[in-house]
Amino acid sequence: MTSRIWSLILTSVLLTSCSEPNAEKGNTIRLLYWQAPTILNPHLAWGAKDFEASRISYEPLASFNQDGKLVLFLGAEIPTIENAGLAKDGKSVTWKLKRGIKWSDGKPFTAADVVFTYKYISNPAVAATTSGIYKDVQSVEAINDYTVKINFRAPNPAWSLPFIGAEGLILPFHIFEKYNGANAREAPANRLTVGTGAYQVVQFRPGDIVIYEPNPLFRSADKVKFQRLEIKGGGDAATAARAVLQTTSADYAWNLQVEAKVLKQLESTGKGKLNNVFGSFVERIMFNQTDPKKGSSVQFPHPFFSDKIVRQAFSYAIDRETIAKQLFGDIARPVANVLTAPEIYNSPNTTYEFNVKKAAALLDEAGWFDTNGNGIRDKNGVEMNVLFQTSANPVRQKIQEIAKQGLTSIGVKVDLKSIDPSIFFSGDPNNPDTTSRFQADMQLFSDNNNNPDPSISMKSWTCSEIAQKENNWSKNNFSRYCNPEYDKLWQQSTTELNLARRRQLFIQMNDILVKDAVVLPLVTRARVIATSNNLSGVEFTPWDANTWNIHDWQKK
Numbered sequence: 001m002t003s004r005i006w007s008l009i010l011t012s013v014l015l016t017s018c019s020e021p022n023a024e025k026g027n028t029i030r031l032l033y034w035q036a037p038t039i040l041n042p043h044l045a046w047g048a049k050d051f052e053a054s055r056i057s058y059e060p061l062a063s064f065n066q067d068g069k070l071v072l073f074l075g076a077e078i079p080t081i082e083n084a085g086l087a088k089d090g091k092s093v094t095w096k097l098k099r100g101i102k103w104s105d106g107k108p109f110t111a112a113d114v115v116f117t118y119k120y121i122s123n124p125a126v127a128a129t130t131s132g133i134y135k136d137v138q139s140v141e142a143i144n145d146y147t148v149k150i151n152f153r154a155p156n157p158a159w160s161l162p163f164i165g166a167e168g169l170i171l172p173f174h175i176f177e178k179y180n181g182a183n184a185r186e187a188p189a190n191r192l193t194v195g196t197g198a199y200q201v202v203q204f205r206p207g208d209i210v211i212y213e214p215n216p217l218f219r220s221a222d223k224v225k226f227q228r229l230e231i232k233g234g235g236d237a238a239t240a241a242r243a244v245l246q247t248t249s250a251d252y253a254w255n256l257q258v259e260a261k262v263l264k265q266l267e268s269t270g271k272g273k274l275n276n277v278f279g280s281f282v283e284r285i286m287f288n289q290t291d292p293k294k295g296s297s298v299q300f301p302h303p304f305f306s307d308k309i310v311r312q313a314f315s316y317a318i319d320r321e322t323i324a325k326q327l328f329g330d331i332a333r334p335v336a337n338v339l340t341a342p343e344i345y346n347s348p349n350t351t352y353e354f355n356v357k358k359a360a361a362l363l364d365e366a367g368w369f370d371t372n373g374n375g376i377r378d379k380n381g382v383e384m385n386v387l388f389q390t391s392a393n394p395v396r397q398k399i400q401e402i403a404k405q406g407l408t409s410i411g412v413k414v415d416l417k418s419i420d421p422s423i424f425f426s427g428d429p430n431n432p433d434t435t436s437r438f439q440a441d442m443q444l445f446s447d448n449n450n451n452p453d454p455s456i457s458m459k460s461w462t463c464s465e466i467a468q469k470e471n472n473w474s475k476n477n478f479s480r481y482c483n484p485e486y487d488k489l490w491q492q493s494t495t496e497l498n499l500a501r502r503r504q505l506f507i508q509m510n511d512i513l514v515k516d517a518v519v520l521p522l523v524t525r526a527r528v529i530a531t532s533n534n535l536s537g538v539e540f541t542p543w544d545a546n547t548w549n550i551h552d553w554q555k556k
Helices: 003-018 048-055 111-122 173-179 237-245 260-267 308-316 320-331 356-365 394-408 455-459 484-493 499-515
Strands: 028-033 062-064 070-072 092-096 137-144 147-152 199-205 209-214 228-233 272-277 282-287 332-334 385-391 413-419 442-447 519-525 527-532
Touching (some): 028 048, 028 237, 111 137, 111 147, 111 173, 237 394, 237 527, 260 320, 260 527, 308 356, 308 519, 320 332, 320 394, 320 519, 385 394, 394 442, 455 484, 455 499, 499 519
Parallel strands (some): 028 228, 385 413, 385 442
Antiparallel strands (some): 062 070, 092 147, 137 147, 199 209, 272 527, 282 442, 282 519, 332 519
16 A cells, blocks of 8 residues: 555544544544554464554553563552562562452452463463463462462562563453453454553454543543544554654654654654664564475475575675664664663674675585576575565665675575565464565564563574464464574573573573574664654653553643
């Protein structure tokens, strides 16, 4: 869809919205997401856009602010050893819950909801996308209606993962109890939420728009300032930026992957501002360890990416500095590491280099030469052709072009493919064009650890997390990389209570990924969000959805 058509549709939607009840200009807030939400259940979500939309209705026990400190939501106090919330042996954590909280349908929130949410997430038939966070949980028990105890399988330093942040949102037992199984995606509440948050969904068209109104039973209902909240999806990031910074037809625009010079020009109008949220996002290229022509099955290794020397050659051939400077400006920097934040985990042991001569020499060493004179290297009858896919986005298409230029110079044929973001990040097991199916040789996107504790993010490279047909492509190891040495380090990190030793384990894991060129980190970048000058109370954190404190937002 072109930007012009999208703009016409957006204008039509906004004009229609203004004619509806409770849509007075001062009482309506409009949020633009160029990747449209497709489901409003955070534990069945694929991609940030679904978590963002779900976070408006659902809440966790607590979350981390921009300084990495826990902020309470449904929890009554932060567990510590001093208040007996944290067990000295690291094998359990006990949370006290706020009293008097009600779901938006009037039912009370109790420990039973927390217990049920764990059972729901850990049920294999549900196929929850957040299940990895709860793998180390042995059980969750209600001590009483307002106290819940989380028991771990072993001493666990990552006690602050379960029920924290956007992936720890708690579901109502009485709403989802009949959908705790293979029928999980049939629950009506996946579309019309019943939450404890500031707003409740009144209309949802997947892939298009979500409309919210205030939750009258929210514990701080007097703080909720908007009579109507809209998330409008689709279009592209540049059009969304213009709607906030230039035409002022929207109040907020999400994840603006737009060239830095374009954003600066739009911001110069003075009608809105750009918010740069620096965290752990790393734009990276992933190499498929399996043959995409044979269904990306672990039974069929990739014809050349299964060779570390080839992967290292590709790493030398791609110019990170140019990508950072030309496309991102001051909101990104080139990196060698996959794990970059918090800073204590940023390895000092790695480097990156753009050197096409070294790249070509490595391919020679691996036995890939142009034997038939067509300009493309080959070996044993296999041509070094790669299909390189990513989401449809102007910045990512330019990253593809820069990468293609470097690879072509060393005798690699590169075909580029861009996929609609709503498909690419959907996780639809029946669609071959998703990140999890990865039916290409290389793919580009950004990812991050959603918690200051990086254990779940780093688990994505373990053998047990390989996404494949047998698990309905529901795991997070899209590259299908498997290294017993890496797995051993990760397993050690799950029980290591000494923070200094645990830090070194994560750094060692990062170094394996980088030195083996399993993944090619390009730049660490800020999330860029545009907000209207009239919008106040907005606070962003790299450790939760941007909508985490939506109850504080208001117009001046």
